[in-house]
Amino acid sequence: MIKHHPTFEMLKAYVTGDLPASLAAGVSIHADKCDECRKQIALLTEQIAEVSFEPEHDPLHFGNVSDETMSVDFEQMLDNICSDDSITLTKPTEAKTITLRDTPYQLPRAMQHMEISSSANIGKLSRARVMLDEGEIHTSLLHIEPGGGVPMHTHNGFELTVLVEGSFTDEMGEYFPGDFIMLDGQHVHHPVSEQGCLCYTVANAPQKFTQGINKLLNPIGNFIY
Amino acid sequence: MMAVRQINLSVIGSSVTPKAMNDSAEHQQLSQWLISVAEQRDKLAFSELFKFFAPKILRIAKTKIGSEAQASEVVQETMSNVWRKAHLFDAQKGAATTWVYTVMRNVTFDLLRKVKSNREDTLSDDIWPIAEQSAADDELFEDHLASNNIMSVIETLPENQQQVIKGFYFMEMSQEQLANHLGLPLGTIKSRLRLALAKLKAQLGADHD
Numbered sequence: 040m041i042k043h044h045p046t047f048e049m050l051k052a053y054v055t056g057d058l059p060a061s062l063a064a065g066v067s068i069h070a071d072k073c074d075e076c077r078k079q080i081a082l083l084t085e086q087i088a089e090v091s092f093e094p095e096h097d098p099l100h101f102g103n104v105s106d107e108t109m110s111v112d113f114e115q116m117l118d119n120i121c122s123d124d125s126i127t128l129t130k131p132t133e134a135k136t137i138t139l140r141d142t143p144y145q146l147p148r149a150m151q152h153m154e155i156s157s158s159a160n161i162g163k164l165s166r167a168r169v170m171l172d173e174g175e176i177h178t179s180l181l182h183i184e185p186g187g188g189v190p191m192h193t194h195n196g197f198e199l200t201v202l203v204e205g206s207f208t209d210e211m212g213e214y215f216p217g218d219f220i221m222l223d224g225q226h227v228h229h230p231v232s233e234q235g236c237l238c239y240t241v242a243n244a245p246q247k248f249t250q251g252i253n254k255l256l257n258p259i260g261n262f263i264y
Numbered sequence: 265m266m267a268v269r270q271i272n273l274s275v276i277g278s279s280v281t282p283k284a285m286n287d288s289a290e291h292q293q294l295s296q297w298l299i300s301v302a303e304q305r306d307k308l309a310f311s312e313l314f315k316f317f318a319p320k321i322l323r324i325a326k327t328k329i330g331s332e333a334q335a336s337e338v339v340q341e342t343m344s345n346v347w348r349k350a351h352l353f354d355a356q357k358g359a360a361t362t363w364v365y366t367v368m369r370n371v372t373f374d375l376l377r378k379v380k381s382n383r384e385d386t387l388s389d390d391i392w393p394i395a396e397q398s399a400a401d402d403e404l405f406e407d408h409l410a411s412n413n414i415m416s417v418i419e420t421l422p423e424n425q426q427q428v429i430k431g432f433y434f435m436e437m438s439q440e441q442l443a444n445h446l447g448l449p450l451g452t453i454k455s456r457l458r459l460a461l462a463k464l465k466a467q468l469g470a471d472h473d
């Protein structure tokens with residue numbers, strides 16, 4: 040049962056295309072598994088589209104074009120578009136898979152065309168970077184071997200985890216595929232996965248380890264981020 | 265507190281209801297144009313869609329992107345996708361405005377990503393699948409298709425509907441491929457598929473409720 044959902048503001052920014060690719064993909068992975076949010080997204084899309092294309096927002100009617108739009112030759116554009124009679128066929132593509140530590144996973148649809156680096160391992164963690172080039176926002180796939188976990192930590196920035204497969208638990212409870220877990224510096228947690236799992240993670244700063252052996256754990260913070 | 269509530273109520277009372285009626289006529293008109301483009305490559309219908317949407321898209325894109333040249337690129341790309349992908353629009357699943365909005369949103373997203381992150385990847389169609397609006401009912405129905413032995417039900421359909429259903433679901437051909445394969449207009453394939461699905465749903469509903 041999914042218990043953790045994106046906020047309304049985040050769903051709205053998803054619909055308007057205002058989230059970075061990393062977070063938009065996170066919402067998409069969640070919505071694939073969450074009927075509730077999928078319905079909410081459909082409704083929001085309908086409403087936002089309606090408002091965006093309202094005629095009263097639009098003083099510049101075609102044929103009565105104001106100075107502002109003079110530089111765009113609509114007639115020319117229309118002719119260009121119609122001169123090509125082909126249509127775009129959508130081919131069903133075979134879902135890509137990724138193998139982390141001998142565990143094969145099917146990539147979520149939102150990630151089908153994302154470039155993913157080869158994986159690196161520390162202990163029971165295995166991480167593959169998703170190359171989105173979004174500056175300080177880093178995106179990864181994180182596989183936890185059965186019995187593994189991430190040491191107690193908090194967050195310098197935000198940390199989004201979307202559970203793709205398997206399950207894990209932390210101080211706040213147990214998580215299931217589709218759970219959308221957005222945390223920040225107010226949260227301290229120690230996720231462990233008994234059966235193993237795959238997470239899609241997005242963070243904008245390294246994790247900060249809160250127990251006494253900081254120096255030993257800091258590399259893991261940079262590893263996960 | 266009270267004042268706020270009253271304002272909200274008066275907004276709903278005064279403007280939304282009458283407008284919804286105008287809208288529904290407009291929505292039907294827009295949908296009809298899109299369907300004509302899909303089924304007949306109707307250039308006149310497309311030019312009506314273009315007149316309605318292009319100036320609005322230009323305004324929205326300019327607000328979002330700032331640059332006039334890039335905003336005009338969004339208009340060009342969006343309207344060109346509308347022309348080339350109209351067959352993916354399903355009037356039963358949503359308004360034409362919703363569909364065009366998603367096409368515009370995706371074009372804008374990929375363009376901004378190219379500008380900001382310098383990436384040439386096209387992620388939008390994966391992040392926002394074009395069939396997203398339809399997800400709920402169809403999935404349920406596909407489960408029925410997969411989990412039940414429905415060949416016997418399919419064989420009760422007229423031959424021409426059987427062809428389309430079998431091609432679409434068992435051979436995983438797209439509607440366009442079927443149209444080519446059978447030498448029929450896309451519109452005919454669509455309407456046969458729609459008819460066949462309606463019959464199947466009725467039959468399966470009766471069998472499995």
Ligand SMILES: [Zn+2]
Nearest residue numbers: 044073075076
């Ligand atoms: Zn949800």
